[in-house]
Amino acid sequence: MKLHEYHSKQIFSRYGIPIPRGRVALTASEARQIAEELGNRVVIKSQVLVGGRGKAGGIRVAKDPKEAEDLATSILGMEIKGLKVHKVLVDEAITFDREIYLGITNDRINKSPVIIASATGGVDIEDTARNAPEQIVKVWINPLLGLRDYQSREIASGIDLPHPYWKSFIEITRGLWSVFQNLDATLAEINPLVVTQDGKLIALDAKINIDDNALYRHLEMNELRDIEAEDPSETEARKYGLAYVKMDGEIGCLVNGAGLAMTVMDMAKLHGGMPANFLDIGGGAGAEKVAAAMRIILSDPKVKVILVSIFGGITRCDEVSKGVLIAMREIQNNIPLVVRMVGTNAAEGLALLDELHTHVFESLNEASRVAVDMAKGVPA
Amino acid sequence: MSILINKQTRLIIQGITGNEGLFHTQQMIKAGSVVVAGTSPGKGGEWVLDGKVPVFDAVKVAVDATGANASVIFVPARYASDAIFEALDAGIELIVCITEGIPVQDMMKVSSYSKQFHATIIGPNCPGVLSPGECKAGIIPAYITQRGNIGVISRSGTLTYEVLYALKQKNFGVSTCVGIGGDPIIGSNFMDMLALFEADPRTEKIVLIGEIGGTDEERAADYISAQITKPVVAFISGQSAPPGKRMGHAGAIIDGSTGSALGKILALETAGVKIARQPEEIVDLL
Numbered sequence: 326m327k328l329h330e331y332h333s334k335q336i337f338s339r340y341g342i343p344i345p346r347g348r349v350a351l352t353a354s355e356a357r358q359i360a361e362e363l364g365n366r367v368v369i370k371s372q373v374l375v376g377g378r379g380k381a382g383g384i385r386v387a388k389d390p391k392e393a394e395d396l397a398t399s400i401l402g403m404e405i406k407g408l409k410v411h412k413v414l415v416d417e418a419i420t421f422d423r424e425i426y427l428g429i430t431n432d433r434i435n436k437s438p439v440i441i442a443s444a445t446g447g448v449d450i451e452d453t454a455r456n457a458p459e460q461i462v463k464v465w466i467n468p469l470l471g472l473r474d475y476q477s478r479e480i481a482s483g484i485d486l487p488h489p490y491w492k493s494f495i496e497i498t499r500g501l502w503s504v505f506q507n508l509d510a511t512l513a514e515i516n517p518l519v520v521t522q523d524g525k526l527i528a529l530d531a532k533i534n535i536d537d538n539a540l541y542r543h544l545e546m547n548e549l550r551d552i553e554a555e556d557p558s559e560t561e562a563r564k565y566g567l568a569y570v571k572m573d574g575e576i577g578c579l580v581n582g583a584g585l586a587m588t589v590m591d592m593a594k595l596h597g598g599m600p601a602n603f604l605d606i607g608g609g610a611g612a613e614k615v616a617a618a619m620r621i622i623l624s625d626p627k628v629k630v631i632l633v634s635i636f637g638g639i640t641r642c643d644e645v646s647k648g649v650l651i652a653m654r655e656i657q658n659n660i661p662l663v664v665r666m667v668g669t670n671a672a673e674g675l676a677l678l679d680e681l682h683t684h685v686f687e688s689l690n691e692a693s694r695v696a697v698d699m700a701k702g703v704p705a
Numbered sequence: 706m707s708i709l710i711n712k713q714t715r716l717i718i719q720g721i722t723g724n725e726g727l728f729h730t731q732q733m734i735k736a737g738s739v740v741v742a743g744t745s746p747g748k749g750g751e752w753v754l755d756g757k758v759p760v761f762d763a764v765k766v767a768v769d770a771t772g773a774n775a776s777v778i779f780v781p782a783r784y785a786s787d788a789i790f791e792a793l794d795a796g797i798e799l800i801v802c803i804t805e806g807i808p809v810q811d812m813m814k815v816s817s818y819s820k821q822f823h824a825t826i827i828g829p830n831c832p833g834v835l836s837p838g839e840c841k842a843g844i845i846p847a848y849i850t851q852r853g854n855i856g857v858i859s860r861s862g863t864l865t866y867e868v869l870y871a872l873k874q875k876n877f878g879v880s881t882c883v884g885i886g887g888d889p890i891i892g893s894n895f896m897d898m899l900a901l902f903e904a905d906p907r908t909e910k911i912v913l914i915g916e917i918g919g920t921d922e923e924r925a926a927d928y929i930s931a932q933i934t935k936p937v938v939a940f941i942s943g944q945s946a947p948p949g950k951r952m953g954h955a956g957a958i959i960d961g962s963t964g965s966a967l968g969k970i971l972a973l974e975t976a977g978v979k980i981a982r983q984p985e986e987i988v989d990l991l
Contacts, residue, residue: 431809433889433919433956436816451961468813509808538955539808541783568953572945583887583953584861584916587942591966592983594945603946605953608862609725636863636870638846639725667870668846689867690985 326535327374331414332549333531336508340500342515343493343527347416356397359415360390366418369396371403371410374554376449381405386418411553419527424517425484426450427498428532429466429505438466438505440476440498444484446517460484472502493526508546509539558621565617567606574599575700577622577631577660579615579649581606581640589634592689598697601628609639615648616655623656632696633664634689635674642666642674653681663696665689706907707836707881708856708898709799709825710775714840717767717797718743719788720779721753721760729779729803729844730754736847738840741771764795775799777833777842782806785829789815793822800892801842802828809955812890819892826892830955832862832884845869845882853878855991856902858895859914860887860921861954864942867984868914875988880908887954889918895925903933910936910991913978915969917943918957922969930976938990939973940981941966 328336331349338344346363349372350356360367371383378384383405387393397413404410424446432439443453444460453460462483464476477498481491497518505513512534519529535546552560562569568583576593580586583605590600602625606618622631635645649662662683666674675685684699686692716733720726721743731754734740742759745751749762761767764776776797780788785804792800793815807829819826827834833843838852844862849870855877859865865884872879883898885891895913902908911933915922922941929937944966946952948959959965970980981987 431813431889433921434924436890437813438810449961467817468810469817506810509810511809536809537951538782538806539810542808568951570947570950570952572947580863582861582863583957584859584864584914584942585867587916587946587952587957588864588867588940588984590945591942595982600945603950603952636866638844638863638866639728640863668849668866688985690983 326537326540326546326550328533328535328549329372329374329551330370330531331372331412333533334528336504336533337500337528337531340504342497342500343525344531345416345419345527345529347414349412349414350397351412353394353397353401356413356415357390357394360387360393363415363417367393368416368418369393369400370414370416371400371405372412372414373405373408373410374551375406375408378405383410408554419519419521419529421519421521423520425486425520426453426516427501427518428512428514428516429501429510430512432465435465437468440464440466440472440480440502442480442484446519450516466502471506472498489524490520490526497526504533508533508543509536510534511536558624562621565614567604567614567618567621569621570603571625572600572602573627574601575627575629576696577601577625577628578604579606579618579622579631579633580604581608581610581635585634585636589632589689589693592693593632593697596694596697598700601625606640606645610645612644612647612651615645616651619649619652620656623652623658623660628660629700630696631660631662632693633662633666634692635666635668637666637668637671641670642668643670643677646674646677650677650681661699663692663699665692706905707839708901708905708908709827709834709881709883710836710840710842712839714739714775714842715771715773716740716842717764717771717773717776718779719764719776719792721745721758722748723779726779727753730758732844732847733841736835736841737838738842741773742767764791764797768795768797773797775842776801778802778804780804786811786815789826790818793819793824798824799842800824800826801831801833802826802892803831803833803843805830807888809890812888816890816892827883828886828892830888831886831891832865834881834883836881837879843884845884849873850882851878854880854907854909855912856880856905856908856910857882857912857914858898859884860916860956861914861942864984865914868912868940868987871985871988877988877991880905887956889956894921896928899925899928899933903935908935910938912987912991913937913939915939915941916954916957917946917952917959917966918954918964920963923972926972926976926978929978937978938981938987939978940984940987941969
C-alpha cells in the first residue's frame with residue numbers, strides 16, 4: 326500500500342524528521358487560504374500515487390496567494406499517468422543549496438533492509454544508479470540490531486556531508502529507520518532531503534510504502550488508503566481476498582494460483598490476444614468467492630471471452646464451477662467460456678458447466694489459442 | 706536419491722490440528738512420508754488421525770520425544786515467523802513454511818537469526834518439497850508425479866503442478882520438486898537448490914520455473930554458467946505483467962528496471978538455458 330506525500334510527511338514529522346510548513350487542500354480557494362497563512366512563496370504539489378509529477382506539470386511554485394489559487398485550479402482535476410488529481414499539498418517554498426537522496430528499502434538478495442543515500446537528490450535513484458553509481462552509498466541494516474549511529478555516520482561521510490550537519494542527519498536517519506520499522510514499510514524515502522541556505526536539513530518530499538502482509542497490525546493505515554486512486558474493480562476484489570489486476574485486453578482470466586494466472590495471461594498474448602485482467606482466486610476458493618471474481622471480470626465491458634484455467638489441488642473444480650454458474654445465471658450476457666480444468670473433482674466441475682455451452686480443452690495451450698480466436702470473432 | 710528429503714526424513718507438522726494442517730498431514734502420509742509428530746500449543750497430549758500422530762505443545766518437546774528432523778509449517782501468517790524461530794531453536798534441519806502472508810520484516814528477522822544454525826528454510830508462501838516415492842513435505846499433489854531423474858525448482862504453486870502434470874503425461878519422472886516460494890524474502894533461492902541438484906546423483910536434468918520480481922533468476926543464470934553441468938530448461942511467467950503492479954505473489958512485481966520477465970529470459974539464455982515459451986513446451990525441450 327502506497328501512502329500519499331502529505332500523509333507520509335505527517336508521519337515523518339511525528340518521527341522528528343523536519344518537513345516544510347504546509348497543508349493539503351481539496352479546492353483552489355483552500356489552497357489560496359493556506360498560501361495566505363504561510364505567507365511568501367508556496368509550492369503546489371499534486372497528490373497522486375505515481376512518480377514523475379514534476380515532469381507532468383503537477384508541481385508548481387506560486388509567488389503569491391492569487392497565483393497559488395490559479396495553479397491549484399489547473400492542477401486539481403488534471404490527470405497524471407492516468408490518475409486524476411483530487412488533492413494538492415500547499416507547502417512553503419524552501420530555498421536550498423543542495424539536494425540529497427535518502428531511502429530505506431528491503432534488499433531481497435541480502436534479505437535485510439538497506440539504507441541508500443546519494444549525494445545527488447531530486448532525481449530518480451535508479452537514474453543515479455545508472456549514470457553515477459559512484460555517488461550512491463549503501464549500508465545494510467541487521468533487522469535484529471536496527472540501524473546503528475555509526476552506520477548513519479558512514480552514510481554521512483559517504484555522501485560528503487559537512488560535519489556541522491551530521492547531528493541532524495543522524496537524527497533524520499534514526500527517524501527514517503523508526504518509520505520503516507514501526508510501520509512495516511517496504512520503502513521509506515526522502516527525495517530530496519535538502520540543505521537549506523540557513524543551514525538546516527528538511528525533507529521536501531516523502532514517500533512511504535507499507536507491506537500489505539503487515540497491514541493487520543497497522544489498522545490505522547486503512548484510513549489513509551486512497552480508494553479514489555484505485556480501479557473500483559481492484560477495490561472490490563480486495564474485499565473478497567482476490568488478487569486482481571485490471572488490464573486492457575479482451576480475454577477475461579479466471580485462474581487459481583498467481584504463477585499460473587500470470588502464465589495464462591502470457592499464453593493469451595503468445596497467441597496474439599490481450600488479457601483483460603490478472604486474477605488469482607487463491608487456494609481452496611469457495612463458490613461465493615469465485616462468483617465474486619466472475620462478477621468483477623464480467624463488469625469489464627471490454628471482455629469478450631473468459632478463459633477459466635483451474636488446476637485443482639486444495640481448490641475443488643466443482644466448487645469453482647458452482648461459483649461460475651452463480652455469476653453467469655445472474656448476469657446472463659452470453660459471454661462465452663473457454664474452460665480447462667484438471668485435478669480435484671475436474672469431471673464434476675466440467676459436468677456442472679454443461680448448461681453454459683462452454684468450450685472445454687484438455688491442454689492449456691489449446692484453450693488459450695481458442696480463447697484468443699473467439700475474442701477476435703473467429704468461431705470456435 | 707533426492708534432495709532435501711528422503712525415506713529417512715522424520716517430519717513434524719507445526720499447526721497440525723488446523724483444517725489445512727490435518728488434511729495435508731493425511732496426504733503426506735499417503736505419499737509415503739514418515740510423520741512422527743505434530744504441534745499445536747494447548748493441545749499437547751492429544752492424538753490426531755485415529756491415534757496415529759501424537760500432538761505436542763512445543764517443537765522442542767516433540768523433537769526430544771520422536772527424533773523429528775524436518776518440519777512443515779501450516780501456522781497462520783501472524784504466528785508463522787514465531788513457528789520458524791521455534792523450529793530453528795529446537796534444532797530442526799529442514800523447515801518448510803507453507804504459510805502465505807508473512808510480513809516481510811518478520812522474514813528478514815528469521816533470515817538473520819537463522820544464520821547461526823545449519824538449517825535449510827524453504828518458503829514461505831510455497832507448496833513445499835516432494836520426492837516421489839520417498840517423502841513429501843508440503844502440499845504438492847503426489848499423484849501428478851512419478852519417480853524419475855528431473856529436478857524441478859519453482860517460485861509458484863499451481864504452475865508447478867501444471868509442469869509436473871505435463872511431465873508425467875509424457876512419462877517423465879521427478880527426483881525432487883521444490884517450491885521455493887513467491888515471497889520477496891525466502892529461505893532458499895534458486896542457486897541453493899541448483900547446487901543441491903548438481904550434487905544429487907539421481908538428478909540428470911533440471912527444470913527452473915521463475916517469474917517476474919527480484920533478481921533471483923538472473924543470479925541463478927550466472928551460477929548456472931559457472932557451476933552447473935546438468936542441462937537446465939526454464940520457464941518464466943509474467944511476460945505480460947505491467948510494471949509496478951503486484952501479481953498475486955508478494956514478490957512478483959516489476960520494480961523500475963528490476964524484475965522483468967524479459968531480463969530474466971535473456972540472462973538465462975545467455976547462460977545456455979533453454980527457454981520454454983509456455984509450460985507444455987518444457988517437456989519438448991528436455
